[in-house]
Amino acid sequence: MPTELENIKAEVKDLNFYYGDVKALKGVNLKIPEKKVISLIGPSGCGKTTLLRCFNRMHDFYTNHSHTGEIILNPEGVNILDRKIDPIEVRMRISMVFQKPNPFPKTIFENVAYGLRVRGVTKRSVLLERVEKALTVSALWNEVKDRLDQQAFNLSGGQQQRLCIARALAIDPEIVLFDEPTSALDPIATARIEELVSELKKEVSILIVTHNMQQAGRISDYTGFMYMGELVEFGDTDKIFTNPKEKLTEDYISGHFG
Amino acid sequence: MFKLTDHQSSNSKKMRLKSSRGFSARIYEKIIEYVLFLAALASVFVTLGIAYVLISESIPFFKVVSIIDFITDKQWTPLFADAHFGIRPLLAGTFVTTAIALIVAIPVGSVIAIYLSEYAHPRAREILKPILELLSAIPTVVYGYFALLFVSPLLQKIFVNMTGFNMLSAGIVMGIMIIPYVSSLSEDAMRAVPMHMREGSFAMGATRLQTSVNVVVPAAFSGISAAYILAVSRAIGETMIVAIAAGMQPNFTLNPTEPASTITAYIVQVSLGDLPHGSIGYQTIFAAGLTLLLFTFALNIAGHFLKKKFGERY
Numbered sequence A: 001m002p003t004e005l006e007n008i009k010a011e012v013k014d015l016n017f018y019y020g021d022v023k024a025l026k027g028v029n030l031k032i033p034e035k036k037v038i039s040l041i042g043p044s045g046c047g048k049t050t051l052l053r054c055f056n057r058m059h060d061f062y063t064n065h066s067h068t069g070e071i072i073l074n075p076e077g078v079n080i081l082d083r084k085i086d087p088i089e090v091r092m093r094i095s096m097v098f099q100k101p102n103p104f105p106k107t108i109f110e111n112v113a114y115g116l117r118v119r120g121v122t123k124r125s126v127l128l129e130r131v132e133k134a135l136t137v138s139a140l141w142n143e144v145k146d147r148l149d150q151q152a153f154n155l156s157g158g159q160q161q162r163l164c165i166a167r168a169l170a171i172d173p174e175i176v177l178f179d180e181p182t183s184a185l186d187p188i189a190t191a192r193i194e195e196l197v198s199e200l201k202k203e204v205s206i207l208i209v210t211h212n213m214q215q216a217g218r219i220s221d222y223t224g225f226m227y228m229g230e231l232v233e234f235g236d237t238d239k240i241f242t243n244p245k246e247k248l249t250e251d252y253i254s255g256h257f258g
Numbered sequence B: 001m002f003k004l005t006d007h008q009s010s011n012s013k014k015m016r017l018k019s020s021r022g023f024s025a026r027i028y029e030k031i032i033e034y035v036l037f038l039a040a041l042a043s044v045f046v047t048l049g050i051a052y053v054l055i056s057e058s059i060p061f062f063k064v065v066s067i068i069d070f071i072t073d074k075q076w077t078p079l080f081a082d083a084h085f086g087i088r089p090l091l092a093g094t095f096v097t098t099a100i101a102l103i104v105a106i107p108v109g110s111v112i113a114i115y116l117s118e119y120a121h122p123r124a125r126e127i128l129k130p131i132l133e134l135l136s137a138i139p140t141v142v143y144g145y146f147a148l149l150f151v152s153p154l155l156q157k158i159f160v161n162m163t164g165f166n167m168l169s170a171g172i173v174m175g176i177m178i179i180p181y182v183s184s185l186s187e188d189a190m191r192a193v194p195m196h197m198r199e200g201s202f203a204m205g206a207t208r209l210q211t212s213v214n215v216v217v218p219a220a221f222s223g224i225s226a227a228y229i230l231a232v233s234r235a236i237g238e239t240m241i242v243a244i245a246a247g248m249q250p251n252f253t254l255n256p257t258e259p260a261s262t263i264t265a266y267i268v269q270v271s272l273g274d275l276p277h278g279s280i281g282y283q284t285i286f287a288a289g290l291t292l293l294l295f296t297f298a299l300n301i302a303g304h305f306l307k308k309k310f311g312e313r314y
């Protein structure tokens, strides 16, 4: 478990989530330490995406769902699931990279600058500096620096996903959520993204959903195993993979189901 | 060597596959293909036929009136003793009424499309959309009298010196009629933009409005521009409203408060009159019709290129 010495960036408390009558999350408790990579694994349909999308209030755009419980964001200690909290403010601090690369129909530059523009930044020099930094961190700068004004759709799938990472980083988020960011990519592009994620934790807390166990093992400090809406086990990645406490975790890790 | 055998085996597999299909099934599919092809061909022939009639009937006209006069003369008075055959007054009337209609229809239609696609509750959309589409189901004759008897007197309260027949009221009412063309097609295009694109924008902290304007509209641009082009074609081709409310007097002016005639209004006027077939006066309608065809054709080509340049980008 994350030790008490570490700073806890966010904490999920007794979270239950319902799609209509279907309970998709059952009493989830989870601590997200600062500047670490936390991965969530588990079979398809176990609620990983549902949990992830609670963190940036993505469910707000859809109807017929409800929840009980809290997600506390530190240092303020506010419950970001509270209706009184402006979801836009939450998304300004917690950004997200999706399963399928989803660049906007804009130039490479404008894609990365998007988050800054919606925050009202218009000064060209500021935008340039932030875009360059985000693209450098995402290991894309050298590939695109000469064609920043080209359409983002001209990039390869792997490059598009790194562009989406740059877009998510340009706003200096405190947490970045990744929902199976490599499931649509080839092995080489996947390796580059994994490298990047490990590098990023110097700056931000990372919560990554993956159904690729090897990937979780390679990149994360902590791993949570979910099953049918419950967080079955959570702990050091090494522990989870070599010596899990729960029988269910062991079965999943050793490939008995899923 | 290896490759060769590989290729051979796949080839023989294909042949077996082919021969296993029934002969009649293949014939049936071929027949369907030809029927569909003929249907497509028919529409091409109709278009070509229209172009043929317009061109062949215009040739005698252009033997009497030079193309230069047709383009440069500032008067259109084919039925007067002192006949002039300058198309420009009719073009000006078409241009002004179309422009007014678009100034009304494009902003209003686009805003409605954004509302229906990005804001409206599904139930509200289900109710509003058919009501809106009803606007384009109203007979244009009704719109024409609405423009003449209701909108024009209303506008005369602002423009006191305006005549009862004027391009402004015809254009505005034409714009109202076209709104559903713009809003319906634009909305379809915007709704076809996949949700994950919007989510990408929301996840960056964008509002609904920012997402609609900066992401959804650009992504749907090709469909939206198709809607705009349809609106333009519809406005250029609209006949009844301008014939009733704009005055049917060829008038070389860009002032919307004046009465004027458009190409289409002129064509009905002459078609309904008692000019003998074959007279120069009668032939003018083919020259005017040909001009109209050229304009709509150019628009379609422009639309095609727009579509190519901004294909769906998601």
Ligand SMILES: Nc1ncnc2c1ncn2[C@@H]1O[C@H](COP(=O)(O)OP(=O)(O)O)[C@@H](O)[C@H]1O
Pocket (backbone or CB within 6 Å): A019, A022, A024, A042, A043, A044, A045, A046, A047, A048, A049, A050, A051
């Ligand atoms: N929009 C939705 N409406 C209703 N049920 C949903 C919706 N999204 C997901 N679910 C259900 O919630 C459960 C968890 O889904 P999800 O979080 O997507 O799982 P995972 O990401 O682990 O594959 C599944 O049983 C799924 O069918």
Ligand SMILES: [Mg+2]
Pocket (backbone or CB within 6 Å): A048, A049, A050
């Ligand atoms: Mg998922």
